[in-house]
Amino acid sequence: MGEVKHILLAKFKDGISEEKIDDLIKGYANLVNKIESMKSFLWGKDVSIENLHQGFTHVFESSFETTEGIATYISHPAHAEFANEFLAHLDKVIVIDYKPTAVHP
Template identity: 75%
Template sequence: MEEGKGEVKHVLLAKFKPEISAEEIENLIKGYSNLVNLIEPMKGFHWGTDVSIENLHQGFTHVFVSTFESTEGIAEYVAHPVHVEFANKFLPALDKVLVVDYKPTSA
């Protein structure tokens, strides 16, 4: 398999700033989930909130997982004007953020 080819997951862990209301968070999540309809390389999107009993979340409360067909697709997504516009609204609402891209493998 070529280096950049094959499914890639884009994982974003987020902690919203305390002053961001639940309604604002809901609207941001709706905007994030709509990106899959607007940016062709983005093939899937899932999100959820932390439910771990291990207490190792380091303050992160939300998890967003996007699926792409390749690392090139992620690069196209990151540079896409719709993503840039959304990121300019989303990122200022965050107190903490961590992004990891990985290629799923089987054991």
């Protein structure tokens, strides 16, 4: 069936310390150890030179085997607990789930 990607774009609230952001990212990354359906986690900061980021500063990418796996992740108590804290520190957020498709010439 192929994997499903869960992408979260975030802008942290002004005044949140880098230390707190680092702690939140570590907590997010640790979900992969707590939620079986979450297969991988990557993150990074915006480095675009196009200035089209609309204020979003961080990108988080999780991989799942199915959309049902994302549903399991979202309803998992470890995710619910983390999301309450994480979202409280965000000014803006966008979440997109998609199935990657390769282009064949």
